[in-house]
Amino acid sequence: MKEQVIVMGGGVIGLSCAFELRKRGHEVTVMETSRCGGQASGAAAGMLAPYSENVEGPDAFFQLGLESLQLYPEWQAAVKLASGHSFEYTNSGSLYAVFHDADLLAFEGRQLWQCRHGASSRIVEGGELQRLEPNLASNVRAALYTPEESHLYAPHYVKALEQGCRLMGVEIIEQLEQLAVTEWQSEIRVRAADGRIFSGDRLVVCSGAWAKELEETFGIRIPVYPIRGQICAYEADALPVRHMVFSSQGYLVAKENGTLVCGASEDVAGFDTSVTDKGIERLRKWNRRLFPELEHRDPFHRWAGLRPSTQDGFPLLGPLSSSDRVIMAAGHYRNGILLSPATARFVADCLDEKQTVECKKAFSPERFGYL
Amino acid sequence: MRDLFRIGNQELSSRFFIGTGLFPNPHVQKEAIKASGAQVLTFAIRRINLESARDDSILQHVQDEAYTYLPNTSGARTADEAVRIARLARASGLSDWIKVEISANERTLLPDPIETLKATEILVKEGFTVLPYITDDPIMCKRLEEAGAAAVMPGAAPIGTGLGILNPYHLGLIVEEASVPIIVDAGLGTVSDAAQAMELGVSAVLMNTPVAKAKDPVWMAGAMRLAIEAGRLAYLSGRMEKKKYASASSGYEAFKLN
Numbered sequence: 361m362k363e364q365v366i367v368m369g370g371g372v373i374g375l376s377c378a379f380e381l382r383k384r385g386h387e388v389t390v391m392e393t394s395r396c397g398g399q400a401s402g403a404a405a406g407m408l409a410p411y412s413e414n415v416e417g418p419d420a421f422f423q424l425g426l427e428s429l430q431l432y433p434e435w436q437a438a439v440k441l442a443s444g445h446s447f448e449y450t451n452s453g454s455l456y457a458v459f460h461d462a463d464l465l466a467f468e469g470r471q472l473w474q475c476r477h478g479a480s481s482r483i484v485e486g487g488e489l490q491r492l493e494p495n496l497a498s499n500v501r502a503a504l505y506t507p508e509e510s511h512l513y514a515p516h517y518v519k520a521l522e523q524g525c526r527l528m529g530v531e532i533i534e535q536l537e538q539l540a541v542t543e544w545q546s547e548i549r550v551r552a553a554d555g556r557i558f559s560g561d562r563l564v565v566c567s568g569a570w571a572k573e574l575e576e577t578f579g580i581r582i583p584v585y586p587i588r589g590q591i592c593a594y595e596a597d598a599l600p601v602r603h604m605v606f607s608s609q610g611y612l613v614a615k616e617n618g619t620l621v622c623g624a625s626e627d628v629a630g631f632d633t634s635v636t637d638k639g640i641e642r643l644r645k646w647n648r649r650l651f652p653e654l655e656h657r658d659p660f661h662r663w664a665g666l667r668p669s670t671q672d673g674f675p676l677l678g679p680l681s682s683s684d685r686v687i688m689a690a691g692h693y694r695n696g697i698l699l700s701p702a703t704a705r706f707v708a709d710c711l712d713e714k715q716t717v718e719c720k721k722a723f724s725p726e727r728f729g730y731l
Numbered sequence: 732m733r734d735l736f737r738i739g740n741q742e743l744s745s746r747f748f749i750g751t752g753l754f755p756n757p758h759v760q761k762e763a764i765k766a767s768g769a770q771v772l773t774f775a776i777r778r779i780n781l782e783s784a785r786d787d788s789i790l791q792h793v794q795d796e797a798y799t800y801l802p803n804t805s806g807a808r809t810a811d812e813a814v815r816i817a818r819l820a821r822a823s824g825l826s827d828w829i830k831v832e833i834s835a836n837e838r839t840l841l842p843d844p845i846e847t848l849k850a851t852e853i854l855v856k857e858g859f860t861v862l863p864y865i866t867d868d869p870i871m872c873k874r875l876e877e878a879g880a881a882a883v884m885p886g887a888a889p890i891g892t893g894l895g896i897l898n899p900y901h902l903g904l905i906v907e908e909a910s911v912p913i914i915v916d917a918g919l920g921t922v923s924d925a926a927q928a929m930e931l932g933v934s935a936v937l938m939n940t941p942v943a944k945a946k947d948p949v950w951m952a953g954a955m956r957l958a959i960e961a962g963r964l965a966y967l968s969g970r971m972e973k974k975k976y977a978s979a980s981s982g983y984e985a986f987k988l989n
């Protein structure tokens with residue numbers, strides 16, 4: 361049955377859900393308080409790295425990330441086709457660099473579980489590491505090489521999603537300032553600050569770091585907090601970096617457009633999106649340990665975004681039990697770009713009653729209890 | 732009640748040592764550590780930016796309070812490697828406390844007792860305040876104490892398993908024999924485990940995973956704190972004796988009218 365769906369929030373999650381739902385024939389309206397892609401999604405480094413981002417082991421979150429990584433080849437092609445826009449999508453592989461012999465024990469464990477879950481990871485050191493990443497500091501003891509990880513250029517990806525949505529007939533309404541959900545059980549009604557009322561059959565909540573605002577409305581606890589990420593970019597023409605390079609302190613990734621992106625801080629700073637000297641200095645203090653050449657360079661661009669983090673690190677995904685008209689898709693923290701295709705598919709499957717919620721129980725939006 | 736204990740030259744009132752790893756994000760980490768009331772924080776040296784510890788991705792979030800840092804040598808497989816990274820940690824100005832953690836097996840991460848003893852001896856000589864992590868073997872714990880350990884940290888179960896205290900009998904013996912603080916490290920899963928450890932008379936417990944991996948780490952940190960306090964108080968109070976058969980708490984005699 362084709363339904364009238366309102367998507368709250370025009371970040372990568374909202375746009376991906378809209379894209380998938382429209383593809384399946386639903387009538388979709390994206391309602392955005394400011395500008396599509398203007399928050400976390402436009403700030404992201406674009407890494408699709410479920411193995412490197414999950415250092416501890418394969419939990420439900422990793423599984424969702426892996427599912428998403430595997431959807432990407434087809435998904436990104438569909439977004440490009442629908443939008444007529446191109447964006448960088450590079451299968452570079454990643455290197456997780458460490459400095460001590462003591463890191464190797466943990467590497468062995470990680471390599472083992474990564475290989476059991478679809479990767480061909482291996483520990484590289486010495487000459488082989490130098491060949492893989494020639495500018496890497498010589499005192500890097502070893503790296504865990506995971507060829508399966510990719511990255512994309514997030515601002516262009518989000519733009520293409522938006523354009524694809526528009527061309528397919530998704531209505532996108534921006535600059536709505538403030539939205540109130542006034543009815544969500546018998547139907548969906550949303551009131552904008554200018555008094556306009558929008559109605560539909562279903563509501564998908566994709567308001568990222570702002571999702572907590574709906575706690576009172578739905579009577580559930582939504583422990584989503586903004587964690588600011590400060591990030592910067594260098595002109596990289598003279599310093600080729602071939603892989604995504606991770607360390608315990610952060611990561612570097614070179615983009616097709618000749619920039620080298622270095623991220624990112626994790627600041628507890630409320631909804632403040634300013635960039636601080638201290639935050640960027642912190643990145644500069646460790647990145648030269650990976651690439652000594654960077655010591656003599658200044659980043660030419662610095663920016664920040666608010667990641668939607670949750671109390672247990674997992675996003676809130678799925679319908680509310682009190683009304684399956686409402687589907688939550690918020691709290692993707694550090695991995696929203698990676699998780700966008702799997703989230704879109706899950707949300708659309710929930711709406712179409714194709715997937716049981718059972719398989720994504722770890723992400724139940726009501727797991728934190730009621731107000 | 733002032734119920735303090737001493738490690739090296741430091742007096743402590745909190746009996747909860749907390750690990751800084753595994754938290755879902757820095758906001759939750761910070762709040763959970765606050766709720767734990769812990770005075771001692773532990774972390775893996777290999778994960779720290781030693782050149783600029785203040786700017787480290789984890790330590791930067793816990794700098795406002797006066798915590799004592801207990802860096803650990805996790806990942807080291809030999810005494811040499813543990814000693815090497817312990818020296819790096821001290822040279823960076825982090826702390827001269829060191830938790831010796833040497834594991835030879837990737838799957839169980841159980842400590843290697845021979846290498847642990849060796850590293851403890853060397854680091855004690857170099858003036859570190861040494862807290863070795865070790866299996867719950869009473870003889871081994873005593874040997875570490877004799878080697879100069881400031882406290883000994885027997886594991887309840889393998890790291891991160893949450894299996895609870897696998898051998899309470901051994902832990903009891905270790906406490907009985909010890910003349911330095913015994914701190915249960917690793918393997919606890921929930922509040923009853925923490926309370927049980929304290930009832931057995933240990934001086935403190937160290938936890939990370941059971942707090943960081945709770946659905947609400949902040950509440951769990953608070954719950955653990957209460958469990959540790961309750962267990963400690965129960966230990967000091969002395970439990971009743973166990974009896975085989977029922978005996979009414981208010982006996983018949985109490986109701987007789989004179």
Ligand SMILES: Cc1cc2nc3c(=O)[nH]c(=O)nc-3n(C[C@H](O)[C@H](O)[C@H](O)COP(=O)(O)OP(=O)(O)OC[C@H]3O[C@@H](n4cnc5c(N)ncnc54)[C@H](O)[C@@H]3O)c2cc1C
Pocket residue numbers: 368369370371372373374391392393394395396397398399400401402403404405406407408538539566567568569570571573588589590591623624664665666667668689690691692693694695696697698699
């Ligand atoms: C510096 C940095 C680097 C990152 N790097 C990566 C990476 O390499 N890989 C990766 O996978 N992820 C990365 N992320 C994380 C990723 O950016 C986020 O997880 C993702 O963007 C979250 O998407 P979202 O759509 O939920 O949130 P957002 O992009 O923040 O979108 C939410 C939108 O909702 C709007 N909104 C708010 N309230 C309402 C309301 N009431 N009604 C309607 N609209 C509303 C906002 O204006 C906003 O546009 C990074 C994040 C940062 C900050």
